[in-house]
Amino acid sequence: MSGAAAAPTELAFSRRRRRLRFASRHLTILVGGTLLVLLIALALAAPAITPYDPIALDVTHRLRPPNAQHWFGTDNYGRDILSRTLYGGRISLFVGIAAALASSVTGTAIGLAAGVFRWADAALMRVMDGLMAIPSILLAVAMMTLVRPGVLIVIVAITIPEVPRVARLVRSVVLVIREQTYVQAATSIGTRLPRLLLHHILPNTLTPIIVQATYVCASAVLLEAYLGFLGVGIPPEIPSWGNIISDGRTYVQLAIWIVLFPGAFLGLMVVAINMLGDGVRDLLDQRLASRF
């Protein structure tokens, strides 16, 4: 009858409305996520889509403003800024994700240990406090003078000062979780400590870890650029965003596009990651999200 006929349309309607509601409620995640996916796609596809070799010199076309051949212009050696910017994205992303992963894994392990083994807590946390006091730029400069500069060293230099932040966060969550009845209940059925840690406690700490990891990723991208700009980051022959901007700063009055485009990409990337992080936090923390 009429009810039966109306049902499918109503269903489709409500489904569409649900999607719309999700989209409006999680606008940050949508915008940030889309932007980030786009930037990642551009970076990954760089070898296929860039019109020029990012390190090929072309002295006849030095310092050209953006035009049909060179969309983002060229630098003082005639290198194509578009190609260099997209290739630079690969380095930035790699550094960002690697630093986020490394600091999350190490920090989580240390935080779990400090939260569960009370005898290790004081010692571990004082070491963490010590590490927190070292500015990453200083650490990077020191490490660059000690060892041959490279991508790995930059990642390590960015990771070390971030580890204590993650460790502190995880420790504080673990201190709450370990007192929950369900942890006691798990113990009361004879669960062993390793399983208790990995199966019962760790999954409850994942939300803040994921959120923290996105912030670490964003700040690592930025930090890589600082280090490149200061000349203590990735070796200058590799086109990272920091290096491109650093190269271009001498010509900023003549050729602003050299710093403008990688700078804009850097900004977009950081904004996208942060928006995604905020969105993920809202999505995972339903109590917070429902208030808005």
Next chain:
Amino acid sequence: MNAPPALEIQDLTTCFDTHDGVAVAVDGMSYSVGRQETLGIVGESGCGKSVTALSALRLIPTPPGRIAGGRVLLEGRDLLRLSEAEMRQVRGNAISMIFQDPMTSLNPVLTIGQQIAEIGMLHQGLSRKAALDRAAEMLRTVHIADQRRRLEEYPHQLSGGMRQRVMIAIALTCMPKVLIADEPTTALDVTIQAQILDLLNELQEKTGTAIVMITHDLAVVSEMAQRVVVMYAGQKIEEAPVDALFEAPLHPYTCGLLAASPRFAEGRAEDGRRVPLAEIPGTVPRLTAPPPGCRFAPRCPLAEDRCRAERPALSEHRPGHWAACWHAGEMPVAAHHA
């Protein structure tokens, strides 16, 4: 020869080292519970009911807590002498525990199936699949319909009563000899309470499990237990068969408890006026510095100098009815049956 009781606690003492000194949370506690029997443990919050139970399972966080003395015999075997690895074999297998708040005793990030299956995998050496089959079977036992779907669900998708049923399913998976139920119905509303108690009774008949029912709700005790132990400030002050306790309580504290609970203090005087519920004046003494004599003396209407100076020993006043009081049975019973 008589078989040893399912669980026997002898002279158990548990202390907590605090900044204010040593708090003796459980002081020379003894009780035993036999197969198929339900023992009720009643007392105010903080009197050591739960600590006694947690001590029996050796789940007291150390430090600050420690078991200072006594024995915990599970069918004659002293649990306090076992290694930690042996103890893990006991927990959940021979003794299980149900906690007060079903809202917080299930892990929010694991499915119901994972949480029930865990115990089968731990103690019965079942594969994941077999453990899940067993979990579904246990859900049927605790009267949860649509078991396969429930196994996939997370705790927040279940109501409080359902969650307590799941906790019971977990606790009974290994057919334990002893089930310790720590205020299993306190967090539930009244109709659900009755269902959960019925379920526990029914399952006890099926499995023969001994139940230690910890509660501050005398109504729960009167429905479930055959014998009752009354605790005050870490000590046992009265123990009796359930009918004897409700009809002729010996200890003034027990009389006070009965007079303070709506169901047992029948609410009307002879002229039809409502009799207000009696409260027990004062609060539980600090466990770091308990009174030297009877611990209830500061709040007891019958207290005299002797009570304040000398601690009364537990003695059998009627067959099976023990009390630790210099004035046992002197409290006018009429006061709470008026």
